[in-house]
Amino acid sequence: MTGAELITIAGAATVLAVTPGPETILTVRLSALRRKAGLIYSLGSATGMTVWMIAALTGISALLTTFPSALLVLKVVGGLYLCLLGVLAARQALRIRTELRGTPPRGQVSEIVAATDDLGELETAGIGAEVDAGSPTDAIADSGSKKSWGQLRSVISYRRGLFSSLSNPKAGLFFLAVMPTLVPSSAAGVDYLLLITVVIGLMLAYQILLAFIAGMAAAALQRRSTDFYIEAVSAAVLVVMGIAVIAIPM
Numbered sequence: 001m002t003g004a005e006l007i008t009i010a011g012a013a014t015v016l017a018v019t020p021g022p023e024t025i026l027t028v029r030l031s032a033l034r035r036k037a038g039l040i041y042s043l044g045s046a047t048g049m050t051v052w053m054i055a056a057l058t059g060i061s062a063l064l065t066t067f068p069s070a071l072l073v074l075k076v077v078g079g080l081y082l083c084l085l086g087v088l089a090a091r092q093a094l095r096i097r098t099e100l101r102g103t104p105p106r107g108q109v110s111e112i113v114a115a116t117d118d119l120g121e122l123e124t125a126g127i128g129a130e131v132d133a134g135s136p137t138d139a140i141a142d143s144g145s146k147k148s149w150g151q152l153r154s155v156i157s158y159r160r161g162l163f164s165s166l167s168n169p170k171a172g173l174f175f176l177a178v179m180p181t182l183v184p185s186s187a188a189g190v191d192y193l194l195l196i197t198v199v200i201g202l203m204l205a206y207q208i209l210l211a212f213i214a215g216m217a218a219a220a221l222q223r224r225s226t227d228f229y230i231e232a233v234s235a236a237v238l239v240v241m242g243i244a245v246i247a248i249p250m
Contacts, residue, residue, distance in 0.1 A: 001184055001191040006198065009182045013199040016174050017206040022082055022164055022241055027207050028214040029089065029234040030157060033227060035215030037157040042207035044161025046200050051166060052175035053199060057183065057192050060176070071169070075245055078167035082242030085164070086235045093231035100225060169245055 023045050031038025165171060183195065218226065 001187050001194070005182070005184055006194070009179070009195060010198050010202060012174075012178065012182060013202050014206075016170070017203040019170075021170055022085075022168060022238065023161075023207065024210065025234055025237050025241070026085065026160070026164060027210045029230055031211040031214035032218040032230045034153070035211060035219075037153060038211035038214060039208060040154050040157040041161040042204060042211055044158035044163075045165040045207060046161075046204040047158075048162045048165025048168075049171060049175075049203055050196060050200050052171055053179070053196050056175040056179040057195070071172070074167065074172050075169045078169050079242040079244075079246035081163065081167050082238050082245060084242075085160075086238030086242060089231045089235035089238060093228055093235055096228040096231060100228065 027038050027041060027045075029038075030041050183191075187195075218230075
């Protein structure tokens with residue numbers, strides 16, 4: 001593979017990465033609420049992109065010709081998943097609005113912890129806990145509980161990134177329809193490894209940059225009302241994107 005061919009593919013991948021889409025919205029949303037969640041989401045998304053690339057480079061793209069209905073299924077599943085994420089964001093926006101309107105009882109602190117519903121998606125719930133100097137055993141148990149919640153949040157963020165990437169029709173079309181036309185027939189195993197490294201590296205770098213920018217912006221504002229607007233806007237955009245993915249012909 002020549003340098004010019006690699007640059008062409010890298011340029012196409014960069015255009016795909018910077019084009020606003022579900023990954024952009026979700027990276028910004030999660031990073032604004034918790035930077036680590038956005039970074040882990042980016043890793044999940046990169047994993048999904050890697051799966052798409054392997055599928056393209058191993059010839060699985062031929063399935064689109066043999067089974068054209070597969071693309072339709074991908075469109076519907078991807079669109080419904082975006083709508084689901086939009087609904088979850090709307091529910092969180094309502095929770096935050098209720099929290100902003102209410103006054104927590106004296107002697108309590110409100111903590112936002114991650115929780116999962118039956119679908120295993122990331123939601124949040126306000127939990128009040130009495131401020132009390134507990135025993136060392138209680139402190140250890142509380143520390144372990146927080147660690148467990150942190151691990152659960154990480155798993156959910158990663159899984160969300162993976163699934164949103166695998167169910168993204170835009171990514172599917174690029175890797176299964178466009179990518180094979182850009183890769184020369186003379187490409188060998190080393191070329192494939194180089195392609196995966198460059199393309200996934202570019203996309204991951206862009207998402208990490210978004211995560212840091214969104215995280216820094218949210219830290220500078222440090223207002224709970226900002227979280228409400230982020231969730232509300234994300235909900236509207238994700239639902240519109242989901243409907244568009246299903247309705248617009250590809």
